[in-house]
């Protein structure tokens with residue numbers, strides 16, 4: 001009997017030791033995999049609509065240099081002119097260009113188009129735009145966010161795009 005008990009104890013002890021050493025590795029793996037679990041928390045779908053206010057002023061400036069939205073969102077953008085100058089001398093608009101359209105080339109191509117508020121007849125390079133406004137005025141537009149990517153926006157009043165421009169960033173909606 002004693003011999004049997006001793007053998008059994010030895011067997012249990014050996015198994016425990018074997019388990020202790022092999023389990024050590026598994027615990028390390030679990031620790032390094034933890035950051036993957038936290039990523040799942042960010043998979044919250046974004047709201048379907050987003051409202052953006054873009055201010056412009058008598059100093060020829062927008063108050064935003066980047067606008068962030070998510071793919072699939074309906075964007076309501078309100079352009080406000082907080083200054084007092086008329087649209088003939090300090091007019092502002094918001095023009096969102098398609099990818100691959102150069103801000104400077106577009107800006108230069110519309111300088112003669114005062115009668116059409118500096119918007120070309122062919123709008124194939126424009127995703128969305130407001131009307132041209134002067135001090136104290138505002139204009140609100142609603143459009144669907146384009147596919148994920150980085151787009152340029154500008155004010156197309158002659159000469160303004162040098163300062164009045166920015167990036168419209170569309171992120172993937174997970």
Ligand SMILES: [Cu+2]
Nearest residue numbers: 091092155160
């Ligand atoms: Cu402007």
